[in-house]
Amino acid sequence: MCGIAGIVRADGGIEEEEIVAMRDTLSHRGPDDAGCHLTPDRRVALGHRRLSIIDLSSLGHQPMSNETGTIWIVYNGEVYNFPALRAQLAPTHRFRSRSDTEVLLHAYEEWGIDFLERLRGMFAFALWDGRQRRLLLARDRLGIKPLYYGQIGDDFLFASELKAITRRFPSLPLDESALYDFLTYLYIPTPKTPYRDVRKLPAGHYLLWEEGKTTLAPYWELTCRPGGITREEEAVEGLEHLLDEAVHLRLVSDVPLGLLLSGGVDSSGVTALACRHLQEKGGKVHTFSVGFDEAAFTETPYARIVAERYGTEHVEQHVDLALGRQIYARLHAMYDEPFGDTSAIPTFLVSEVARRHVTVVLSGDGGDEVFGGYTRYGEMLEASGPLPVGRLLGPAGRSRIIRGFLGHYPARWRGRYRFLRALLDPLEAYCMLMGGILKEEKAFLLRPEVVRRFRDYDDYWFFRQHWIEDLDPLTRLQYLDLKTYLPDDILTKVDRASMAVSLEVRVPILDHEVVEFVFSLPVAVRNPGNRPKYLLKRMLAPFLPERILARRKQGFAIPLSRWAAGGMLETSGGEIPFLQPQPPKGANRSEFAILLDALLRGWFAEHAPSSGG
Incomplete structure (x- = not known):
């Protein structure tokens, strides 16, 4: 496993210390070796930190190039079928190492972008093709390995972790919608990050950068349709x-x-x-x-x-x-x-x-x-049936009931979820089962002006993208x-x-x-x-x-619960441009509301130099 980073600057002028600084924020991902490559015109810089797993020799050093030096790769992951791919490529390609990295280089030469469909493993990599002057980023099918990217000013950047990009640009404007989404999902959903200019590459996708333009496309999709086996x-x-x-x-x-x-x-x-x-x-x-x-x-x-x-x-x-x-x-x-x-x-x-x-x-x-x-699958399947009462009440009536309920009944009341479930659509109910906070409860955490800005926001847009009605309930x-x-x-x-x-x-x-x-x-x-x-x-x-x-x-x-009572989630409050001045307290605030508020406050204190609208 490794850490990768890179810069593409159309007008050139990249200095080696720029890519080295990004690369070395990822030293924990690769303590065994470090390398970087700048193209002669200084328009492309690739950085790599190596955790040596396969072929521990210097022949596995990255960035790695093909024989002619026209294609370069930085790669994080393991492709487990690389011996079989190597055997297919051996008649027409010369190998210098035993590493899977070199197999990826020659596989791209042989099959182009379609080689992604042949890989069996976990990976995130960047490949610079000097012949076509294009950069290829790719991430494995299920999203085991991470990859971030963004266009910031004149630079297109990518890295295994956000910290490498914020090392280069420490004062990025925030994406307030991503921070709001965190309260719904307990994580920031792809493709968002806390910063407007930086995105996550989705699982099973590749991105091409050519002449300052990017193209994002999937190369794999899971088909949920029964095949021939029935026994x-x-x-x-x-x-x-x-x-x-x-x-x-x-x-x-x-x-x-x-x-x-x-x-x-x-x-x-x-x-x-x-x-x-x-x-x-x-x-x-x-x-x-x-x-x-x-x-x-x-x-x-x-x-x-x-x-x-x-x-x-x-x-x-x-x-x-x-x-x-x-x-x-x-x-x-x-x-x-x-x-x-x-x-x-x-x-x-x-x-x-x-x-x-x-x-x-x-x-x-x-x-x-x-x-x-x-276990939440069973809870959702048991509750499937008639339409929720909330649809009959309408948005305003439903919200009034939920707000009143949240304001008067303790978070630990065992009937909390069952009562609210009758008022919720399936996506809302599923998020709540996973610990997410309903729009009505967010109002207790967020500043009033933030609540107003997100009044008509679709809190469940991420789940809605992947909610397929024509699948059976469990598979869905x-x-x-x-x-x-x-x-x-x-x-x-x-x-x-x-x-x-x-x-x-x-x-x-x-x-x-x-x-x-x-x-x-x-x-x-x-x-x-x-x-x-x-x-x-x-x-x-x-x-x-x-x-x-x-x-x-x-x-x-x-x-x-016991760790929170022991002070693990204590925060100092203070002026944070998003949240109420003081953390939520009282028996009516859910455990997750207190946790997510504490995590947001801690993140703002450590990472957020500016706010965005």
Whole structure:
């Protein structure tokens, strides 16, 4: 895994120190090597920080060029089918290294932009084609690896993290709508960032820069239409073949490799499949897990069961309020933008623990989205039926009732969601289940003038883009999460937390061939009766104890209520151009409202030099 950055300036004049400064803000992503390349006319500069995983020699140094020096690449990620691609290219191309980076260069030479469709892995890269004078940016299908870009003045810039761009331009105007969106989704949705001039490259897309003009286009789309398999046994066999292959491909490494093991079905399944291959080679397999000082939030006993079954060298770390507060204080610097998923705290901790022993780990991320594991799916499906009462009341009447309810009933009243659900459209209800704040509750956090500016704003525009009515209800929710929550929350969380300690995380469940196979199956086969992870559990039955397969989903949540009561979310208030002067208080304010307000205040204090309208 690595960090990449670059500048394109049509009139030239780029100085080496400009790209070096951007590049070295990403040193945590690549502590092993650093390089940069300026074209002779100084119109293009590429920077790279390397975490050496495959071909540790200097031949893997980046930026890397083809034999003639006309095409250059900076690349972050791993393409797992690179040996097969190399074999196809070998008759007509000369290779100098064993790296997958060089395979990408020659694949582009051979197949042009269409080579993206041949890649199997996680990646974000920039490729400068000096012959055609164009820059190609691309991001993997599911959004495992990040890539930011923007046109700022005379410069077109890109980088793995926002901090590299704000290092070059520290006083960018804010995108107030992105900060407002954060209160809805708990993250800033793609393509937005906190800054008007900087965007996120969407998953499964590429961008071409030519003569100052950019073209953004998708190269992959998930098709959610049942194919030919209708028998459960055939589906189980097909899934085992593809998932086992995906795990096996991700075990290739020239540095020590281990497994993140939470004790849930997904990570336990990946561990079981990986151990079959790793233990054939001999030696110990390392597994890592993190728990809390509150038993209701800890899965470590289940992780131990799997570790003992497969004889792994298991390492545990427990986090308490004091340690949680230390990590919480680092989140703003780690994520560069407001980010509301507090499981970033244990994710960082388990990454830090793993990095003491290995450089690469496999994880079970993506299992809930791919196999239908979230409990909120069941809650949404149970509530589907008649139109919400809110549509009958009209917008004004509905808002009056919600405001009155929020002002009088405590946030911890168990009937809060069920009462409000009758007033909400499906997208509103789904956001609320995920912790997002309704428009009516935002009014308690935001300044009155901000509330007025967003009165007619569509809070759910992001979900609406990916809400496909003609899919069955369960698949509709899974597809929505794959397009939104997965790349912008889960994978963002894992990338920043792991790369902060220079750890590469590989996610075999998100192999696109596995994802395509699962979504080609009828719901009656993969989730009969909407049973969570039914197909995955059937496949894993020979490999995992029934105690693991039968347990209820727990998730990677922190004891937020107790930690908040312990002062973790305390803020100083003050004049911040967006929020009310003082943080929200009282029993009527939801836990998430208090959390998101605290995170926004912390981000403004650290990152926001100016405001935008």
